[in-house]
Amino acid sequence: MDMQISQRVSLREQDLQWQFIRSSGAGGQNVNKVATAVQLIFDIRASSLPDFYQQRLLNKNDHRITVGGKIIIKCQQTRSQANNRELALAQLVSLIRSVAYTPKKRIETKPTKAVKARRQQKKQQQSQKKALRRQRLTD
Numbered sequence: 001m002d003m004q005i006s007q008r009v010s011l012r013e014q015d016l017q018w019q020f021i022r023s024s025g026a027g028g029q030n031v032n033k034v035a036t037a038v039q040l041i042f043d044i045r046a047s048s049l050p051d052f053y054q055q056r057l058l059n060k061n062d063h064r065i066t067v068g069g070k071i072i073i074k075c076q077q078t079r080s081q082a083n084n085r086e087l088a089l090a091q092l093v094s095l096i097r098s099v100a101y102t103p104k105k106r107i108e109t110k111p112t113k114a115v116k117a118r119r120q121q122k123k124q125q126q127s128q129k130k131a132l133r134r135q136r137l138t139d
Contacts, residue, residue, distance in 0.1 A: 018040060
């Protein structure tokens with residue numbers, strides 16, 4: 001079963017490694033018996049993702065990405081293992097999609113004459129205000 005990232009890119013099930021651990025927090029006896037928390041491990045370098053995605057993920061500054069190039073997502077939001085599994089997978093997909101988007105380059109523009117004039121006017125007002133303060137101190 002493949003998870004669709006974009007029109008051309010998909011994740012293979014064998015790229016994902018699942019670990020099920022006991023969850024912390026509320027849940028009564030269920031917490032002590034059932035491993036409902038999910039840890040999803042995704043090795044970026046060994047995955048079927050295109051090189052473009054891999055390089056962008058490895059360069060991304062995210063606490064879930066280790067130095068060794070693995071994404072580790074721990075999810076224990078619900079008391080259900082299946083729901084936690086879906087949530088972890090959704091987090092992984094959104095993380096991978098976030099590197100697919102390339103923001104537009106900002107084109108530097110020069111400030112307009114009106115903006116320059118307003119800035120000068122504000123500076124003059126501030127200067128006058130401080131000059132008045134100085135006069136009061138010397139009186």
